[in-house]
Amino acid sequence: MALWSGRFEEGVSEFTQRFGASLPVDKQLYAQDIAGSRAHAAMLAHQGVISQEDADKIDAGLERIKGEIEAGSFPFDINNEDIHMSIESVLTSEIGDAGARLHTGRSRNDQVCTDTRLFAKKRARDLMAANVELRHALVSQAEKHFDVILPGYTHMQHAQPVLFSHHMLAYVWMLDRDFDRLRAAYDAADANPLGSAALAGTTYPLDRFMTAEALGFSRVIPNSLDAVSDRDFLLDLLYACSVSCMHLSRLCEEIILWSTAEFGFVTLSDSFSTGSSIMPQKKNPDFAELIRGKSGRVIGDLVALLVTMKSLPLAYNKDLQEDKEGAIDAAKTLEDCYRCATGMIDTMEIHPDAMLEQAKKGYLAATDVADYLAKKGLPFRRAHEIVGHLVLLCDKRGCGLEDLSLEDFKAESDLFEEDITKCLDLASIVAARTTFGGTGNSAVKEQLDQAKEALAADEADAASLA
Missing domain, CATH: 1.20.200.10 (Fumarase/aspartase (Central domain))
Known part of the structure; x- marks a missing residue:
């Protein structure tokens, strides 16, 4: 029978037992469940809710169960619908009333x-x-x-x-x-x-801060x-x-x-x-x-x-x-x-x-050519238009910007000089982008x-x- 079966006259069907069981999933949390139970038992003994003798039996029993799970010999039973009930039922069968006292002051709600x-x-x-x-x-x-x-x-x-x-x-x-x-x-x-129990806390004098410290939590949740x-x-x-x-x-x-x-x-x-x-x-x-x-x-x-x-x-x-x-x-x-x-x-x-x-394809120097003109005083939007004309010329000729002559450039703007060739070199284009976060070599090094x-x-x- 389930650990909650006291007020029930009949058990659930085999199908609903399987449908409602979380054991196939939450058995992966066995180590956390055992750690929480050991901390809870130690706190109960410290607060005088259970005896130290019972707490010691619980602790030793949980340690044995952990070893069995890790060795693959623990008898998981789908009738114990979750990892909490699986461990507690085996613990109680092994150590008797001491195991039955483990759940004092807690619920599966705060346990899970x-x-x-x-x-x-x-x-x-x-x-x-x-x-x-x-x-x-x-x-x-x-x-x-x-x-x-x-x-x-x-x-x-x-x-x-x-x-x-x-x-x-x-x-x-x-x-x-x-x-x-x-x-x-x-x-x-x-x-x-x-220590929040089902939803409202508990009448037992639990020390939630003690279990928090034992389990490595940095704080305690203030509302149950x-x-x-x-x-x-x-x-x-x-x-x-x-x-x-x-x-x-x-x-x-x-x-x-x-x-x-x-x-x-x-x-x-x-x-x-x-x-x-x-x-x-x-x-x-x-x-x-x-x-x-x-x-x-x-x-x-x-x-x-x-x-x-x-x-x-x-x-x-x-x-x-x-x-x-x-x-x-x-x-x-x-x-x-x-x-x-x-x-x-x-x-x-x-x-x-x-x-x-591939970087040599697609006119990747176009923006730098526009910037070249803008730095000479031409409004950027006008410079953008001029370079667009140059790209169109390259499209028609089937060539790259680097293949154009100085005369080709000057046909679009007298601002172009021989130094335009520096704007067509990929390494120079990359290196020039030195703003913080840019792709320039010095910026990327930083x-x-x-x-x-x-x-x-x-x-x-x-x-x-x-």
């Missing part, structure tokens, strides 16, 4: 919130560490290929030349913000609900209704995972494009590619595609919990049983994507010549130093939470 918050903290910490590793890989590629030039795009059309290192660092800064979101999710989960019904911390974690997956999807989309014959900018290692069952020549970027695809399921996990929460009255409702599966899935998916992307970036081969060759400094600080922060 405690487990879930401990889990969210751990997974946020794991993801922060994985985020740091991917940023290291991107920074490494930026350093190794610092001066490589490739075309920058807007609307997927050639726009202006940029440094490859600048491009890689754009993703480093996205991931830097992702780290901050994961850190915020960690902080949101770092509050103790234990909020404590058992709040899942904002899981939404924060799911949001952080969703945004980071979106960033990884953008990165992988570019890698997929860059690895095509049309681009030829990169070659992925064999370890991060697959072949075709029919076409012997194929080398497919399957793992980049999978990362891109998995973003959908993580974003779906976020939407699912938002919809679950949107109409729930206070305090606890069975709907909240649906909170954990999506969060568990999202955290694991993002961690796997981080690991895969790190290996893929670390091992991909860069082709500078192919990047430079940016790279900042990125490495931020990375070191985040790496230390993640390590401090371990």
Whole structure:
């Protein structure tokens, strides 16, 4: 019989037992559940609610159960619908009344919130560490290929030349913000609900601050209704995972494009590619595609919990049983994507010549030619129009701006002089963009130093939470 069966004359059917059970999902939280129970028992003894002898039996019994679960010998039974009842029923069968006293002063409502918050903290910490590793890989590629030039795009059309290192660092800064979101999710989960009981607190003299300290929570949730019904911390974690997956999807989309014959900018290692069952020549970027695809399921996990929460009255409702599966899935998916992307970036081969060759196409010097005229006093809009005429001339001739003669330039404006050729050199165009955050070599060097400094600080922060 279930631990709550006292007022029932009949049990649930086999189907509804399975339908209502969360054990297949929440048994993954066994370590957090045992940690919460051990802290609760120690606090009950300290407060004189149970004897120290009972607390010692509970602690030893829970330690044995943890060992059995980790050894794969624990008898999980679907009739014990969740991880809490599974552990408590076995504990009580082993140590008798002492085990039956463990649940004094608490409810499964505050118990599951405690487990879930401990889990969210751990997974946020794991993801922060994985985020740091991917940023290291991107920074490494930026350093190794610092001066490589490739075309920058807007609307997927050639726009202006940029440094490859600048491009890689754009993703480093996205991931830097992702780290901050994961850190915020960690902080949101770092509050103790234990002792709130079902919704109203309890008449027992519990010390919630003692259990908070024992479990490593930085603070205690001040409202018992909020404590058992709040899942904002899981939404924060799911949001952080969703945004980071979106960033990884953008990165992988570019890698997929860059690895095509049309681009030829990169070659992925064999370890991060697959072949075709029919076409012997194929080398497919399957793992980049999978990362891109998995973003959908993580974003779906976020939407699912938002919809679950949107109409729930206070305090606890069975709907909240649906909170954990999506969060568990999202955290694991993002961690796997981080690991895969790190290996893929670390091992991909860069082709500078192919990047430079493409940067010579599409009139990427056009803006600098317009700036040349504007710096000589011509209104920029007029300069823009003149350079547009020159590009049209190149289109008709099938040539580049660098192929035009000085006479061609002067036919459009007498302001053009022989030094216009300096505006047509890609390396000079890139180097000239020295504004803070720009793609100029000196600006990117400064940016790279900042990125490495931020990375070191985040790496230390993640390590401090371990």
